Amino acid sequence: MAPSTASPPQAAAASTIPWQILDIVANNLDPKTLALASCVSKSWSSAMSSDHLWEHLCTTHFPSLSHLRFADSPPLPYRRLFGLGLTSTKRRQRPPQKPRIPLESLLFIITVNNSKSPPVTLIKPGTALPSDPKSMFRFDFDVRDHEKWLRFEVLEETNVTWNVVLRGFEGVFTMMDCKGKGSFVSGSDGWFSTELPAAGCCCAASCGGTSGMVADMRLVMREEGRRRVVERVSVGVLSIVSWRYVGVDDGLRYLQHFLEPCDV
Structure with missing residues (x-):
């Protein structure tokens, strides 16, 4: 009988990081790293997009946007609000276009x-x-x-x-x-x-x-x-x-x- 190539159950379990560990790590990440980490896999995306992680970042960087959370139904995720605030800030910092008429x-x-x-x-x-x-x-x-x-x-x-x-x-x-x-x-x-x-x-x-x-x-x-x-x-x-x-x-x-x- 040919030897099995399947990984032992113990090895498969070891390759999956418990969500508690991910949560501890995520609490120490900056917004850019947190966003990149959410692209690793579906489980990471779920863990790194949690409202309790992005709430502090949103209220710290864009406190004026926090009250917009309940302007929609269901409430907007804090990660979405943070993204809106970041986009708005970049647009405001962009130099104005030259006038089309001299x-x-x-x-x-x-x-x-x-x-x-x-x-x-x-x-x-x-x-x-x-x-x-x-x-x-x-x-x-x-x-x-x-x-x-x-x-x-x-x-x-x-x-x-x-x-x-x-x-x-x-x-x-x-x-x-x-x-x-x-x-x-x-x-x-x-x-x-x-x-x-x-x-x-x-x-x-x-x-x-x-x-x-x-x-x-x-x-x-x-x-x-x-x-x-x-x-x-x-x-x-x-x-x-x-x-x-x-x-x-x-x-x-x-x-x-x-x-x-x-x-x-």
């Missing part, structure tokens, strides 16, 4: 008017603006040499409009259209601001959402005899959270939602 492809058109003076318009191409992505989305335009602006007399009732146009008029977005009184500081400079709609599809402006940003315009005045005239126009985009001007790339990423062609 500053050079834009045209800034600013119009100021009131009941006493005819409208004056300033057209400034993006090619004439500083394109350093680390700089702020804030731009100054000197209008002292513009004859029409010299004839424009500023009144308390002054209306301002700021449109941004994509090259070839492929798209246009109204950053500001303020009708009424501006806020004039010490009888000199005029300030205008408008909260911007949430970025998204073309209906974002009508759906009531907000972006957390404000379009800002400043008219810097000077005395010309008994008249007040504009010598500089300043425009920019402010963050409501920090009350600082956003960066150029952040401003461009916002504008591309409204300027890029979309299906109607």
Whole structure:
């Protein structure tokens, strides 16, 4: 009779690690090693995926997610919650994508008017603006040499409009259209601001959402005899959270939602 090749029962039992031992080892593993260990076999997967192992890891690394466990039925496993938290953290740490439209492809058109003076318009191409992505989305335009602006007399009732146009008029977005009184500081400079709609599809402006940003315009005045005239126009985009001007790339990423062609 040929010798049997089957393993003795004692050898088979010795090759299986008791779950109690696995549990003791698992309590000392970091999340990455614990996840890798769960791939060894079905029994290891069951042991290494236990809620009592992942609960401490989840509440330690992502305490704000722990209350989401019972938002679904049956309750979400802690291992799943930990994975969601880890994925979310990696996405937040990922650097933002470069804007798809460059500053050079834009045209800034600013119009100021009131009941006493005819409208004056300033057209400034993006090619004439500083394109350093680390700089702020804030731009100054000197209008002292513009004859029409010299004839424009500023009144308390002054209306301002700021449109941004994509090259070839492929798209246009109204950053500001303020009708009424501006806020004039010490009888000199005029300030205008408008909260911007949430970025998204073309209906974002009508759906009531907000972006957390404000379009800002400043008219810097000077005395010309008994008249007040504009010598500089300043425009920019402010963050409501920090009350600082956003960066150029952040401003461009916002504008591309409204300027890029979309299906109607």
